[in-house]
Amino acid sequence: MALLFIPAFAFSQTNNSVPAAPIILKNKNALYVGAKAGLSIPSLQAGESKNVWNKNYKSILRVYASVFGEYQISKRFSIQAELAYAAQGGMRNDIQPFAVPAEYLDIFQLAFNTKNDYVFANLKSTSHIDFLQVPIMLKYAYPIAFNNKLSVYVLAGPYFGYMVSAKQIVKSADLHVYSTEELSSEIPQDLVKGFFGESIDTTINSYPELNKFNMGIQGGIGFQYQLGKGKVFIEGGGNYGFLYLQKGDDHGKNNIGAGTVLVGYALNLRN
Secondary structure, rough: OOOHHHHHHHHHHHOOOOOOOOOEEEOOOOOEEEEEEEEEEEEEOOOOOOOOOOOOOOOOOOOEEEEEEEEEOOEEEEEEEEEEEEEEEEEEEEEEEOOOOOHHHHHHHHHOOOOOOOEEEEEEEEEEEEEEEEEEEEEEEEEEEEEOOOOEEEEEEEEEEEEEEEEEEEEEEOOOEEEEHHHHOOOOOHHHHHHHOOOOOOOEEEHHEEEEEEEEEEEEEEEEEEEOEEEEEEEEEEEOOOOOOOOOOOOEOOOEEEEEEEEEEEEEOOO
């Protein structure tokens, strides 16, 4: 008999039940697109293979600019991928080697009884090495002020780079030439003028001598401020390549890298 009451009871419960709560769909994770640009402060660091050609490089000021996408994967974490133009290089302003022009090489080696195809001169030599880089970085942001609109963040990850150009800009003033690095080995000025003229001002295409691909690590720390559907930010960081620039060992081995100071803006494509 008890079984007879079960359908009636169930029907009564169904008719008198409270309407189900509406389903609330959460907003999709934020998807930003943006751009950033600023200063690149590159460095050419001599590796274990160091010689007269690749030492004593100092930093110079160049440009870094990129477009990027950032996908929010949680409340604090996101993934950021960039396509960047990274202008790098370095500068020497000291006594450094310089290749003897091919048309003078035989005469030079005979006159100075040497097998070297280079001499030393007081030169200012600036290296411009430009890459397209693709960093893929994990980012962590933490709100600190202004109703959580201002956040501090850190990001880091690997990058892959392709060299698009490389050149060496050489200039001289009050040219002095030496057969060795020692100042006591100066070549007489009349011979210098006969071989090189009054100055050495030239641009050398170094692109064929260098490896085109590189990979390394990139990262930074910054502050971002939420502004409507977008955000503005300022960021300091850097990158460092793991692979040597030079193809051979004749001119030593250098790693390339740079510090960066950047500003940018990103727009959220989702509400």
